[in-house]
Amino acid sequence: xxxxxxxxxxxxxxxxxxRFAGIDGIEVGVEPTDLDVAQGEIHGIIGFSGAGxxxxxxxxxxxxxxxxxxxxxxxxxxxxxxxxxxxxxRRRIGMIFQHFNxxxxxxxxxxxxxxxxxxGESAARIRDRVDACLAxxxxxxxxxxxPAQLSGGQKQRVAIARALAPxxxxxxxxxxxxxxxxxxxxxxxxxxxxxxRRFGVTIVLVSHEMSVVRRLCxxxxxxxxxxxxxxxxxxxxxxxxxxxxxxxxxxxxGGSESAAPQGYAPHALAxxxxxx
Amino acid sequence: xxxxxxxxxxxxxxxxxxxxLMMAICLTAAVLIGGSLGIVVFLTSRGQVLARYRHFNxxxxxxxxxxxxxxxxxxLVAVSPFTRHIVGTSIGPLAASVPLSLxxxxxxxxxxxxxxxxxxxxxxxxxxxxxxxxxxIVTQVLxxxxxxxxxxxxxxxxxxxxxxSAVAGVVGGGGIGDLxxxxxxxxxxxxxxxxxxxxxxxxxxxxxxxxxxxxxxVDKR
Ligand SMILES: Nc1ncnc2c1ncn2[C@@H]1O[C@H](COP(=O)(O)OP(=O)(O)O)[C@@H](O)[C@H]1O
Ligand SMILES: [Mg+2]
Numbered sequence: 001x002x003x004x005x006x007x008x009x010x011x012x013x014x015x016x017x018x019r020f021a022g023i024d025g026i027e028v029g030v031e032p033t034d035l036d037v038a039q040g041e042i043h044g045i046i047g048f049s050g051a052g053x054x055x056x057x058x059x060x061x062x063x064x065x066x067x068x069x070x071x072x073x074x075x076x077x078x079x080x081x082x083x084x085x086x087x088x089x090r091r092r093i094g095m096i097f098q099h100f101n102x103x104x105x106x107x108x109x110x111x112x113x114x115x116x117x118x119x120g121e122s123a124a125r126i127r128d129r130v131d132a133c134l135a136x137x138x139x140x141x142x143x144x145x146x147p148a149q150l151s152g153g154q155k156q157r158v159a160i161a162r163a164l165a166p167x168x169x170x171x172x173x174x175x176x177x178x179x180x181x182x183x184x185x186x187x188x189x190x191x192x193x194x195x196x197r198r199f200g201v202t203i204v205l206v207s208h209e210m211s212v213v214r215r216l217c218x219x220x221x222x223x224x225x226x227x228x229x230x231x232x233x234x235x236x237x238x239x240x241x242x243x244x245x246x247x248x249x250x251x252x253x254g255g256s257e258s259a260a261p262q263g264y265a266p267h268a269l270a271x272x273x274x275x276x
Numbered sequence: 277x278x279x280x281x282x283x284x285x286x287x288x289x290x291x292x293x294x295x296x297l298m299m300a301i302c303l304t305a306a307v308l309i310g311g312s313l314g315i316v317v318f319l320t321s322r323g324q325v326l327a328r329y330r331h332f333n334x335x336x337x338x339x340x341x342x343x344x345x346x347x348x349x350x351x352l353v354a355v356s357p358f359t360r361h362i363v364g365t366s367i368g369p370l371a372a373s374v375p376l377s378l379x380x381x382x383x384x385x386x387x388x389x390x391x392x393x394x395x396x397x398x399x400x401x402x403x404x405x406x407x408x409x410x411x412x413i414v415t416q417v418l419x420x421x422x423x424x425x426x427x428x429x430x431x432x433x434x435x436x437x438x439x440x441s442a443v444a445g446v447v448g449g450g451g452i453g454d455l456x457x458x459x460x461x462x463x464x465x466x467x468x469x470x471x472x473x474x475x476x477x478x479x480x481x482x483x484x485x486x487x488x489x490x491x492x493x494v495d496k497r
Contacts (some may be wrong), residue, residue, distance in 0.1 A: 061405055063401060063404060063405060087407035087408075087409065088407065089407075090404075090405060090406065090407040091406065091407040093405070095402065095405040095406075097398055097402065099396075099398055101396070101398040101399045101401065101402035102399075102402075103399060103417065103420065103421060104399075104421060104496060104497040105420050105421055105423060105494070105495070105496045105497065106420065106496075114403075114406065114416070115406040115407070117416070118403075118406065118407065118408045118409075118412045118416065119407065146496040148496060148497055162406075166406075172405075
């Protein structure tokens with residue numbers, strides 16, 4: 001696939017594997033496989049349930065320790081880091097989840113402040129970032145609400161604000177819209193596109209929904225049985241007809257037109273100016 | 277008909293004080309030591325952030341099970357040499373606090389470990405993904421997210437050990453249970469027996485109501 005980005009590689013998984021003993025002792029998980037994500041792109045990981053998408057995503061911030069292989073994020077092999085340095089690296093990698101995983105006994109503002117508090121940021125900086133991130137996701141008026149008082153879409157917006165608070169370079173999203181209705185899904189994908197466009201955050205999005213990936217992603221890695229079996233560029237709006245992705249599209253339908261931001265997001269250095 | 281009670285008022289006051297002393301000691305020990313133990317056992321259990329310390333988990337679990345399998349009255353007698361060694365005597369409320377504390381520590385450790393399991397794994401994982409240390413996960417995630425369960429666990433602990441402290445009375449531990457045995461049982465002073473039971477019922481109700489109110493109050497889920 002040639003050069004993928006004018007700005008270099010954000011994430012490179014090389015020969016990573018992670019096996020779990022499944023039922024009947026049959027091993028499942030991720031087979032030795034590769035993943036390349038360019039800086040500033042929105043990269044989809046698609047495949048059927050059980051294909052290993054979540055495991056691959058969780059390998060990127062080492063929520064899963066790989067059995068073998070390298071996990072390089074912004075030039076740093078995370079598998080070689082001390083626990084302290086790994087925590088520091090994780091602070092530059094945001095993550096959102098299908099079921100939001102907010103702290104239920106903390107207010108919206110405290111949830112967004114959480115990653116900054118544990119990093120020991122100053123009160124003034126925390127206040128600024130919480131205000132800016134809640135404004136970005138359109139929830140400034142909910143700062144003192146508790147998660148239980150919010151709709152699913154609002155909870156995911158809080159989760160996005162929380163992930164953005166420490167100004168990450170990379171955002172990992174595991175089925176972020178799979179618990180939401182179609183309209184809420186639309187507006188959430190718009191928020192994610194905005195995160196990419198305005199702040200230059202590289203996004204890796206796991207989904208089993210073709211429509212979600214098509215709307216948002218520049219490129220997509222297709223997974224089957226623990227392996228990335230192909231990588232397709234969606235930028236041109238043209239999917240090679242002989243690809244697995246094209247076959248699935250024919251079989252299961254593909255959803256709406258692409259709404260992916262035109263071109264990759266500006267380089268991390270340039271994005272400072274645009275930052276909230 | 278309440279002659280006995282009126283005559284015994286100073287004794288009753290003393291018994292209440294002794295019971296409160298035993299409770300204070302054993303609940304403090306349980307919350308500090310047992311609570312910490314329960315947290316560490318939880319953190320080292322399968323799939324949690326310190327799961328790599330599997331051996332610690334196995335040993336601690338076995339220890340908790342061993343102490344929890346002693347009927348309290350047996351534990352009371354079995355540890356009396358140890359009690360004499362550290363308190364100097366094996367009778368009185370201070371001495372009774374030793375076996376009470378031992379039992380309470382392991383009881384509460386198990387209770388806490390189970391309460392913490394109610395915190396969704398995903399929430400802990402989100403904190404890990406944000407770069408939280410194990411200590412931060414305990415203080416900022418587990419203890420916050422499970423706090424209403426923790427309050428209820430303490431309520432159960434207090435009620436159980438109010439009753440255990442009465443058992444300690446049998447071997448001269450003092451307190452309300454001791455009073456009930458000495459006057460209500462050995463001297464057939466039924467009114468004293470009834471008075472002590474009423475006292476215990478009131479205390480249990482008080483603890484339970486307070487615990488439930490507090491648990492509701494701190495729960496924002
Ligand atoms: N912690 C785990 N323990 C055991 N098996 C797991 C674990 N995580 C994932 N698996 C298994 O690995 C395979 C891939 O899972 P996953 O990455 O969640 O797939 P996907 O996200 O594509 O649905 C599945 O068979 C799943 O059951
Ligand atoms: Mg998944």
